[in-house]
Structures are given as C-alpha cells and as structure tokens.
Amino acid sequence: MKPSTLPSDLVQRFIAITGQSHALTEQADIAPYLVESRGMYHPTSPLVLRPGSVEEVSAILKLATETGTAIVPQGGNTGHVGGGVPRDGSSDVVLSLSRLNRIRDVDPVGNVMVADAGVILADIQKAAEGADRLFPLSLGSEGSCEIGGNLSTNAGGTAVLAYGNMRHLCLGLEVVLPTGEIWDGLRRLKKDNTGYDLRDLFIGAEGTLGIITGAVLKLFPRPLGHEVGFVGLKTVEDALSLFDKASSLCGTALTGFELMPRIGVDFTTRHIPGVRDPLATQHAWYALIDISTSDSAETATRMIEALLNDAIESGLAENAVIAASEQQRRALWHMRESMSPAQKPEGGSIKHDVSVPVSSIPAFMHEADAAVMKAMPGARICSFGHMGDGNIHYNISQPVGADKQAFLDRWRELNAIVHGIVLKYGGSISAEHGIGQLKRDELAEIRPAIEIDLMSRIKRSFDPAGIMNPGKVIGTSQ
Template structure:
C-alpha cells in the first residue's frame, strides 16, 4: 500500500491521468529491479509523464511534499542507478512515454529528441534523412536517450565520435523544484558563461531530470570493413591500435579487445557463434574502418596494416569480413560477452579506464593480484582499447558456491580499483557510479572533487530529493 498522502496522489492523478500512474504491485515490478536482477527496491508509486510539462508538474508536487524521485529510462544500467531503495517511500519517474522526435535539422546536422526515445529509434531516424547518430551499445534496442545522457554513455564508437558528452549540444531539464530549464540550443559555439548542460550529463539524475536533447548528426557511413584479429597480448593490441591510427586516421571507428576467456563464454552460450581460427589465441581485437565515400579503399588499408603488423609479430592471424552477414557475425562475438557471462553464474562487473598506454600493464598487474588473492577466479576482460576503457569482469571459479563468491565482491572490487588508481585511472569509465560504486568513489576520487560535487548538489537539490543514495 502506498505511503503517500491521498492529497498528493489525487494531485498527481489530476496532472498525469490514469496512464501516468502505476500503483499496482504487479505492474510496478519491472520498474523495481534492473535487467540482471542485481538491484531490487520498492516504490510508493511509478509515474509515467508524457510531456515535459507533466514531468515539471509531477516534480513540483513531489518536491512540495518532500517525496524523493528516482528518474528511470530504459533501466538497462549496470550500477543500480535507476532503482529505488527498499524503503518503499521513493517514487520512480519513468520517461518511457516521452518518445517524440521533435525536430530534425539536416542543415545544422542536429536532431532534437525526447528522453524516452530508444537509442535504436534515434539511429533509425538519423538514417531516414541520410545521416548517422553514432552512439552504439549492446542495449541500444531498449536503452533510452535520457539514460544515455544521464550516464554519459560511451559504447563502441567513442574512438571516432566521442561519448554522449561529445554528442550533445543542448538539453531541456526539469530542475528539482519543478522549474524547466530550456537549453535546447543547437549551437556548436556558445561562449556566454558556464556550460550548464555538462552538469546534467553524467549526473545520473541527481541534479534534475533530462527531458529532451539536441544531438549531433554525422554523414552516413557508405563504406565499411571489419576484421577479427588474433594477438599474443594486450600490449600487441595497443601497438596495433597505434599502427592502424597512423595509417587510417578517423576511418578507424572501432577497436575492441577481448580475452580468450571472454570468447570461450560466447562460444559456449551464444547460439550461432563460431571460433574463426583453428588455433586458440590469448587475445583478439575486432577492428572496424568506415568512410562516407562509396567504395572507399578500406579493405586495402586494413589489409596493408594487418600485413605490416603480421611481419612484426604483433598479429598472429586475421580474417576480414566479406559480407554484411559476416560483419554481423564478428560483432556478435563481441556483443555477446555480457549475456554469455551471465550463464556462468554471478558476475562482478567493473568498468575501468586507464591511459591507453597503460592497458597492458594494468591487465598484467590486476590479473596477478587477483589470482594471488582469489585463486581460480575467471577474468573476463574486454572493451574499448581506443579510449582506454576495459570491462574487467570476474566470474566465480569453477565449482565455487555462488554465496561464497558474492561475499568476496567488495574485496575483489578493491583489488581492481587499487590497481586502477595506481595507473591514474577511473573506477567508472562509462557505466556511472549509481549505488554500486558510490561508496568506493569516496576513497578513489580526490576529496576536493567530491566537495565541489556536493556543493553543486546542495545548490540545485538542497532537499536531496533527486535520486538520493546514488553517485554521492
């Protein structure tokens, strides 16, 4: 039963109508746990506004009543950032009914969309006008623009296009008091003071609710080539990355590293995936080149780069896709890792970044310390080498009990984060802090940074009602 006063419920119903409120426990269930069932909470109510004005009215009513709000998009996060606590007193505010594409300005190379637009639909809308929206994630069929912005999502094309912070020109945000900041400006130059949109990107809904955004579009890709490459080590991957960058420049749009353990999980659990080489190798990269020109000589460039690397011993074997179906098959090996690991029991997800030049040293040191402290753990290391981001995930040893492995989660995390810190890295490259890394951030972030972050939070949300318990 809801703990909210009837007066608030009646006021919210008057603003949002029957379609905008969910009070039934069964219908609320999907909003109260993440897709992995790693985080679960309770809520007094789920709100589903259909417009910015409805969001503003709902936020204002909850603010006046002292009720905390948990903004939620596609609920595809990995850190519990969009899940309420277990008190049952918080209200989930879902943006999934806000799905309008408000404007496409081809001349300005921008698109204006609401926060509930699914990333795949955004990509399709760009393609319909002969343009590209380059953010690409494994969850693109269900994650939403608002969530992508709130977590500053990265994905597989950051190497060429940057993350969401680089792709956003303007925002519309409902502030914690219900006021609407209209910053929907499609300007690439605006030097009139603080760049306020950057406060809300990556803030995980703790400073306000993003309701719409002006995003950059790019010329459509007309030529593409993809290769699956076997390597002896992560250091070889870093060296190959440098070679390909020097040879191909911005045509290098994807460079994804995977360990053999990652690939074995995919081969075991993802239907239709096959090992492409007769010999087993320790590491692999997936390389993608793209160009706006038809019939750009990408295959020639790729094969030249691989041939040079093969002569130097950097590359052990390689296969270049010769059709779109083969391209999809190669990407399935990379994108199937997260799903495949779930079939191996509990997995501990870590999303770190270090300087690209330190990736090999990080892997060697983290592997060594983990195996010393937790013999037999299976390390699933993969990620976006071009921007220094590794998903350094841990699965339990074969035959180990789930409960015993989970009990070691904090100790394992601190080993990984200690190594990350020793290389001046970040404990969260693209997933955010949410609730899973909130406490760790107190230890690994500079105290002055945290002080400044708290000052901003206090200024915009003095009552602490926006996504409490997350990030800070």
C-alpha cells in the same frame, strides 16, 4: 521487502497530474520498473508515474519539492550500478520517461536531431539513417535504452574512439529542475561561450540535479566505406602495438578497436546461439577492428588490407580475417557485444567498468590478474572492452565448482583490489556505467575532499529539498 507508503491524498495529487491510466499503484504493475540488471538491489516503490509531456514532468517535480517526495527518473532501466531504480524499502516514486518518445526535428543540413528523452536509442539511429545521416552511439542495450538515460549516464559504447561519448554527441538540453522550472537549453550551436556550460552539469549527473526531457543530438555523414577485421594475437602488448599501427595508418577512419580474451570467445561460442569462432586457430587475445571512410568503400578496403597484411608479415598478428559482407560484420560485432551476457551461464561474475591510459593497459592487466589470482585461485578473468579509449570491462567469473553466493560475497574485496590498481595507473573506477548506488561510497573515498564538497554544493544548489534520485552518486539527504 514492502515499500514505505505515501499518504493516500498525496498519491492522488500525483495521479491527478498524469491521469489514472498513466499512474501505477499495484505492486504487480510496478514490479517491471524495479528490476535491477545485476540483482544486487531489491528496490521498492509505492508509485510509478508516466508523464506524457514536459509540463507534466514539471508539475510532478514541483509537487515533489513542496512535499519532500523522492523522485527516481527512469529511462529504459538498462543500467548496471543501481542508478535508475529506487532504494530498498523506500517510498521513492519512479518517474518513467518512456512516454516522452517523440523525435521533434531532424536537420540533415545542420547535422542535428532534436528528440524527447524517452526515445529509444535504436529509433534515434533509424531516424538518422532515414535522413542519410549517422548517430554513432552504439550499445548492446540500444533496443531498449533511452536517449535521456544515455545522457544522464554519459554513455560511451563502441564508437567513443572516433566520435566521443554522449557528452560529445550533444549540443543542447531541455531540463526540468526539481522546483518544476523548465530550462530550455535546446541550442543547436557548436560554438557558444556565453557563461557557464549548464548542459555539462546534467550530462552524467544520473538524474540527481534535474530531469532531462529533450536533447539536441549531433549527426554525422554516413560512411561510404565500412570494413571489420578480426585478428588473433599472442599478447596484450601485441594488441597495443596493433592499435598504435592502426591509429597511424587509418587516422580518424579507425572507428573501433575492441580487445577480447580467449576465455571470452569460449564463453560466447558456448552460450550465445549462432556465434562461432571466426578463426580456424585459437589465440590468447583478439582484436576487433572497425574502419569507416567517408570518401569510398575502396579506401576502407585498402586500409584494412594494408593494416592486416603488415601485421601478419611483421609477426605482430598470428591470424586475421576480414568480414566479407554486412552480415559477417554484424556477426563479429555480435560476438563482442555478447561477451558480458555470455558470462552469466558460467556462474557468478564480479564486474569492473574501469579505464586507464591506453598505454598502461598491458601493465594494468598483468598486475590486476596477478593480484586477483592470488586472492582467489581458480578465478576466471574475462577482461575485454574498448581498448582504443582505455575502457576495459575487467570481469571475474567464479572458479569452476565454486559456490556462487560465496563468490559474490567477495565483490567488495575484489573491487578494492582491482580499483586500487586502476587508481595506481591514474585510471577511473567508472568508465561508462556511472556511479549510482554501487560506487557511491567508494567515490567519496577516492576523490579529493574538495571535489566531493563541490559536487555536494552543486547538488544542494539545484536540489535543496533533496528529492532528485537520493542515495545516488554523492549520497542521500533523505
């Protein structure tokens, strides 16, 4: 599909802001910015701008508001809901933050870092490590996703159980508003009760209210002890009981508790090079347990050994292994983080990024499994994720031998089934991936009218011209 065009004189006015070398107009050059991770959309754009300063972002948005030009902010473009790409057949201009990639300050005493929005998450982690600190956000895409995108989607990852999501890992923001005004909210305070918390409006807004250009991030002391265990279990109920036991025994030292099904282990060992099953026997379910301690390595070792010995002796766990080295710890986490891409070679996969109260996970999964199998006999359900915070990636692989497109054509139908059960248990249809285009219409259907109206009022107040990432989260005015 060809993009709608922009007037040539307007294109030149935008190019004048960034300079010709940082503006892309040829479709071959623009194409990498239009890749949508799940192939569900076919975005188009006549122009990609790569500003190198906050002032250039400001000038771009000021011109866009004056001329009614739609702007799509983009970080590493690793999202799963079509939130960081333009609309199909549109003239939306992509504004890439990748050149805003400076770490402005690291303060290990104050446990904060100030960084541009375009800094890659892995580089944030390395900078923290260089100051003998920890930035705990960890994602499978951390080598390419950018911190501004992490903030705009309120990313979660594998350490939410102990450290919270991005909303909890940020103290302050710098944001360029659609009018071009720059809000300097880069405050380093843990306590600040002076009026509305504007920061929280932009975190999770997916670029619909303004563009995050900088952030104050929380750092933490690096753990002295770190242990990872891999446990074989008979049922999801046993996994929940093990989580309860781990929480009681380890307290805040429990930094991760991941749930995985046998089919997910089969997929990863079959399709991901170097991944092997850590246990000699097969089990219906598995838990990956991560423990980090601040006082000593010995404390972490004692904790995980006591936990797993008790679980085995009581019959709660069928088998278990403790990683013997950092390499083995990484290998266990690699298996978990590879579970989603390992589904791709198995054919079509219908995804659900949902959360329910932790205590409701077994009931939700049993009910959802039964409903999905009734609707699609032979479907292969691969449900895994962050059991410790209730976030389950409830993914459905196509039946063996089924037609991939015919299967994917039922995406909305199966979404409705699974999401209906999620809502029954008081859960969320988007735990950490955001709303984007994929869930925009569904959000309007399931949220109370007053919530949608309030969000719409906020959107109109910040972006009266409707230029900021239109068509995402709460609809479009263009």
